Amino acid sequence: MSNQANRGAKGDILLEIKGLKIEGRADEDWIEIVHGVDVTLKRGEVLGLIGESGAGKSTIGLAAMGYARDGCRLSGGEIWFDGLELRGASDEQRRKLRGHRIAYVAQSAAASFNPAHKLIDQYCEGPVQHGVMSRDKAEKDAKDLFRRLRLPNPDTIGYRYPHQVSGGQLQRAMTAMAMACRPDLIVFDEPTTALDVTTQIEVLAAIRDIVEQFNTAAIYITHDLAVVAQMADTIKVLRHGHTVEERDTRTLLSKPQEQYTTDLLAVRSYAREERQRPENEGPVLQVRGVDASYGTVPVLFNVSFDVYKKRTVAVVGESGSGKSTTARVITGLLPPRKGEVLYKGQALPVDYRARSKDQLRKMQMIYQMPDTALNPKSRIRDVIGRPASFYLGLSGKALEARVKDLLRLVELEPDQYYNRLTTELSGGQKQRICIARALAAEPEVIICDEVTSALDQLVAEEILKLLQRMQDEFDLSYMFITHDLATVRAISDEVVVMQNGKVVESGPKGEMFTPPHHDYTDLLLSSVPEMDPDWLDHLLAEREEMARQGRVLKAADN
Amino acid sequence: MSATDIIPPPELAKPASMACRLGSALTVLIPLAVFAISFSADSASAIAGMVASVVFGGLLYRFWGRLSLPPIREQAIVFCILVYGAFVAVYLEGFSLYPWSTFSGLVSVVVLSMMVAVTWKETRKAPITAKFGLIIIALNILMVCIAPILAPHEQSQVLGGAYMVWGTPFADGGTAWFGTDELGRDYLSRMIYAIRNTVGIAIVTTALTFIVGAFVGLLAASLRGWVDQSLSRMVDVLMAIPPLIFALLILTVVGTGVIKLILVIALLDSTRVFRLSRSVAMNIVVMDYVEAAKLRGEKLMYVIWREVLPNAAAPLIAEFGLRFCFVFLFISSLSFLGLGLQPPTADLGSMVRDSANLINFYQYNKLMAITPLLPAFAIALLTIAVNFVVDWFLHKTSGLKE
Numbered sequence: 001m002s003n004q005a006n007r008g009a010k011g012d013i014l015l016e017i018k019g020l021k022i023e024g025r026a027d028e029d030w031i032e033i034v035h036g037v038d039v040t041l042k043r044g045e046v047l048g049l050i051g052e053s054g055a056g057k058s059t060i061g062l063a064a065m066g067y068a069r070d071g072c073r074l075s076g077g078e079i080w081f082d083g084l085e086l087r088g089a090s091d092e093q094r095r096k097l098r099g100h101r102i103a104y105v106a107q108s109a110a111a112s113f114n115p116a117h118k119l120i121d122q123y124c125e126g127p128v129q130h131g132v133m134s135r136d137k138a139e140k141d142a143k144d145l146f147r148r149l150r151l152p153n154p155d156t157i158g159y160r161y162p163h164q165v166s167g168g169q170l171q172r173a174m175t176a177m178a179m180a181c182r183p184d185l186i187v188f189d190e191p192t193t194a195l196d197v198t199t200q201i202e203v204l205a206a207i208r209d210i211v212e213q214f215n216t217a218a219i220y221i222t223h224d225l226a227v228v229a230q231m232a233d234t235i236k237v238l239r240h241g242h243t244v245e246e247r248d249t250r251t252l253l254s255k256p257q258e259q260y261t262t263d264l265l266a267v268r269s270y271a272r273e274e275r276q277r278p279e280n281e282g283p284v285l286q287v288r289g290v291d292a293s294y295g296t297v298p299v300l301f302n303v304s305f306d307v308y309k310k311r312t313v314a315v316v317g318e319s320g321s322g323k324s325t326t327a328r329v330i331t332g333l334l335p336p337r338k339g340e341v342l343y344k345g346q347a348l349p350v351d352y353r354a355r356s357k358d359q360l361r362k363m364q365m366i367y368q369m370p371d372t373a374l375n376p377k378s379r380i381r382d383v384i385g386r387p388a389s390f391y392l393g394l395s396g397k398a399l400e401a402r403v404k405d406l407l408r409l410v411e412l413e414p415d416q417y418y419n420r421l422t423t424e425l426s427g428g429q430k431q432r433i434c435i436a437r438a439l440a441a442e443p444e445v446i447i448c449d450e451v452t453s454a455l456d457q458l459v460a461e462e463i464l465k466l467l468q469r470m471q472d473e474f475d476l477s478y479m480f481i482t483h484d485l486a487t488v489r490a491i492s493d494e495v496v497v498m499q500n501g502k503v504v505e506s507g508p509k510g511e512m513f514t515p516p517h518h519d520y521t522d523l524l525l526s527s528v529p530e531m532d533p534d535w536l537d538h539l540l541a542e543r544e545e546m547a548r549q550g551r552v553l554k555a556a557d558n
Numbered sequence: 559m560s561a562t563d564i565i566p567p568p569e570l571a572k573p574a575s576m577a578c579r580l581g582s583a584l585t586v587l588i589p590l591a592v593f594a595i596s597f598s599a600d601s602a603s604a605i606a607g608m609v610a611s612v613v614f615g616g617l618l619y620r621f622w623g624r625l626s627l628p629p630i631r632e633q634a635i636v637f638c639i640l641v642y643g644a645f646v647a648v649y650l651e652g653f654s655l656y657p658w659s660t661f662s663g664l665v666s667v668v669v670l671s672m673m674v675a676v677t678w679k680e681t682r683k684a685p686i687t688a689k690f691g692l693i694i695i696a697l698n699i700l701m702v703c704i705a706p707i708l709a710p711h712e713q714s715q716v717l718g719g720a721y722m723v724w725g726t727p728f729a730d731g732g733t734a735w736f737g738t739d740e741l742g743r744d745y746l747s748r749m750i751y752a753i754r755n756t757v758g759i760a761i762v763t764t765a766l767t768f769i770v771g772a773f774v775g776l777l778a779a780s781l782r783g784w785v786d787q788s789l790s791r792m793v794d795v796l797m798a799i800p801p802l803i804f805a806l807l808i809l810t811v812v813g814t815g816v817i818k819l820i821l822v823i824a825l826l827d828s829t830r831v832f833r834l835s836r837s838v839a840m841n842i843v844v845m846d847y848v849e850a851a852k853l854r855g856e857k858l859m860y861v862i863w864r865e866v867l868p869n870a871a872a873p874l875i876a877e878f879g880l881r882f883c884f885v886f887l888f889i890s891s892l893s894f895l896g897l898g899l900q901p902p903t904a905d906l907g908s909m910v911r912d913s914a915n916l917i918n919f920y921q922y923n924k925l926m927a928i929t930p931l932l933p934a935f936a937i938a939l940l941t942i943a944v945n946f947v948v949d950w951f952l953h954k955t956s957g958l959k960e
Contacts, residue, residue, distance in 0.1 A: 331853055360855045373846040377868035
């Protein structure tokens with residue numbers, strides 16, 4: 001490889017950013033969003049950038065390539081990449097660097113690949129364009145990289161279209177693509193956030209190996225401290241466009257200096273005591289032997305579980321396991337083929353349209369994406385007020401008072417938020433409004449569909465605590481759909497593990513978190529990243545050992 | 559009950575401003591005066607008009623207070639009303655002949671100036687093309703309202719010889735500024751009436767098109783299934799036939815007339831609106847907030863009206879502007895072909911047709927030769943103006959900044 005020859009020795013400074021300032025456009029004005037951040041990255045080193053959304057992680061990551069998104073501009077500071085100042089460099093110079101010496105791996109590979117071209121065509125575009133290698137050579141090289149990234153069928157997978165491979169595989173193909181020109185620096189922007197925990201492991205391991213093999217420097221952007229702990233040599237914690245602290249991984253994890261870092265570290269530790277099933281009291285909600293299908297494709301097979309009063313049942317599984325479909329059956333959006341849903345012992349009509357107003361009122365739902373769960377043209381008073389007036393017949397002053405009470409309950413200042421549009425809120429605030437809307441109906445059961453997965457971890461924890469308080473206060477029962485076992489540990493009483501539309505295992509939380517497990521439960525449990533920087537090494541070694549003994553734990557998409 | 563128990567409703571809490579009182583008073587007084595003068599001619603109409611002007615003034619007073627506009631904009635509205643009032647006072651003779659036109663002209667002045675005042679933050683920053691478009695549209699609307707007052711003669715009045723040259727004086731006074739048409743009618747007056755007729759009918763037709771098309775489209779998207787299928791296939795069939803030929807066919811069968819014209823064009827054009835509103839709504843009905851409303855047990859109409867329509871409004875309003883242009887042109891082309899508005903009613907399309915031959919006389923009289931271009935120019939100007947405004951609106955709602 002031509003550029004590998006002139007690659008400097010490990011330890012040289014490759015990228016140096018000094019006092020970087022970035023401005024973003026708000027209507028007519030420019031507002032500073034990154035306030036003078038310094039980054040120093042040596043060859044072969046991995047730097048983790050971590051922070052909540054809006055901290056400026058991705059913006060800084062892109063700035064390392066001398067690039068600013070639409071509506072942003074690099075307004076100050078210097079970006080030195082291997083002797084070239086990128087802010088002052090010409091477009092032509094920067095264009096030559098990008099894809100060749102600096103590569104970028106985006107959060108959603110599915111959205112970043114062009115669906116109309118085969119993977120290998122997209123792979124070869126970079127090297128051929130930059131004149132690094134010929135098409136034939138690039139194809140051969142692609143297959144080699146696919147093999148190193150442990151993609152199944154490395155010789156043929158490149159000839160598929162993006163929609164024909166799974167999300168985890170696509171993310172690895174994208175990493176291969178970034179590697180195509182053997183760049184000096186790769187920017188990984190949340191490469192595993194959109195993936196299931198089980199798939200995440202494979203991608204993390206693949207990325208780490210390949211970065212090590214080629215002595216590539218990398219910036220790894222994520223909001224998950226446990227993930228970055230596996231990947232990075234140094235971690236930089238960002239907040240509101242400022243550096244909070246920067247330290248090498250082990251020191252940061254063991255001795256954080258700042259309160260914010262400590263909060264981030266503690267984020268997965270919230271857990272509450274498990275509650276036993278109430279005695280001499282029947283379940284509130286029962287799902288009995290439900291089979292369901294979309295058209296002719298069967299998706300659920302004999303799913304059964306019970307939800308008791310003031311208890312939380314967590315339904316766990318990776319995407320495609322039928323968790324959300326189960327929720328659709330319960331709410332009556334998808335009539336089941338077989339089986340029934342009982343509410344306090346009485347069968348509910350299978351179609352929500354046939355249910356009475358009271359039956360609908362007692363079961364409310366909170367959605368995964370607060371952005372799409374709230375009408376962007378509605379005001380908060382209407383969003384929360386509607387269920388209160390619709391079910392409980394409140395109006396006028398009583399309604400206003402009730403809405404304000406609910407806002408207070410979800411910890412939003414009533415007078416400030418009462419008249420706002422739903423679009424004028426942050427993600428966490430929106431989710432609070434969704435909770436208030438559900439509570440406004442005075443329900444007995446709330447179905448929470450991945451309610452925290454679209455939120456930052458600290459915000460997510462606040463939401464979980466809020467839900468817990470609401471449960472204690474109003475004797476609510478929750479059916480909690482999630483793929484995140486930290487969430488399960490935090491608030492559930494019972495756990496139902498689903499895989500491929502079947503219930504694999506179910507039982508009280510304490511039992512589920514102590515071995516022995518069903519293979520799939522074990523896979524799920526062991527795949528949750530831990531703050532320990534050696535966790536991934538240990539896990540991989542353990543799995544290899546198990547494979548030698550003939551017990552293979554593999555995610556569905558491998 | 560103590561005094562503190564009585565909490566005034568918010569909209570009355572603030573005393574109405576001086577400008578608000580003055581403006582509202584003027585909007586009552588101006589038409590009242592004009593109707594009073596016309597009382598001897600038609601007392602029943604005058605009484606109805608007086609009631610209408612008092613009602614409008616009252617509504618304005620209530621509404622104005624709720625807007626809570628900055629004083630300078632309130633004064634600007636009052637200024638517009640005053641200017642209109644001054645015109646009425648100066649040309650009182652003309653205005654008092656057509657009291658209803660005077661009244662509707664005042665209503666349009668109030669409504670237009672108020673719309674500009676409310677959206678001033680946005681309109682101030684609008685590109686020059688959009689401002690130009692807004693002015694042209696405003697002038698057209700005003701013209702629709704007060705055409706009889708503006709026009710020096712009646713649209714069907716024969717005043718002199720056929721094809722009189724520009725600027726020839728009529729025998730009984732007045733001047734044929736744009737000459738006369740093939741029957742010796744004043745071309746300028748006919749132009750003014752033609753804009754009223756064509757634009758007025760186009761507005762009514764477009765409104766009807768949208769009420770029908772958007773409602774059925776949203777219904778189809780919300781209900782899905784066989785309702786959607788059958789409606790969509792019906793629309794496909796209607797759309798498969800070229801609209802002009804189809805309209806000619808129907809109008810030949812049912813006969814011509816303003817109402818029939820409006821209904822036929824509205825039906826044919828609503829298919830396009832149906833398509834658009836259905837496809838826009840399709841992306842909205844799958845959103846979680848619509849699902850949440852359905853699961854709450856809301857009725858279909860609530861879901862359509864409160865959850866879907868507000869989110870589909872932006873593309874629909876943009877389409878309204880474009881559709882208005884097409885309807886406008888459609889009426890003109892039908893009139894050109896002889897199946898639109900029937901003589902002696904003036905309309906832009908048939909005016910082009912009737913005077914089209916004059917173009918051949920370019921070498922003898924240049925001014926006469928461009929006469930048929932005047933109605934064509936009026937059509938083009940309004941169409942372009944609407945497109946400018948629609949472009950600006952689309953640009954704003956789509957969130958594009960550059």
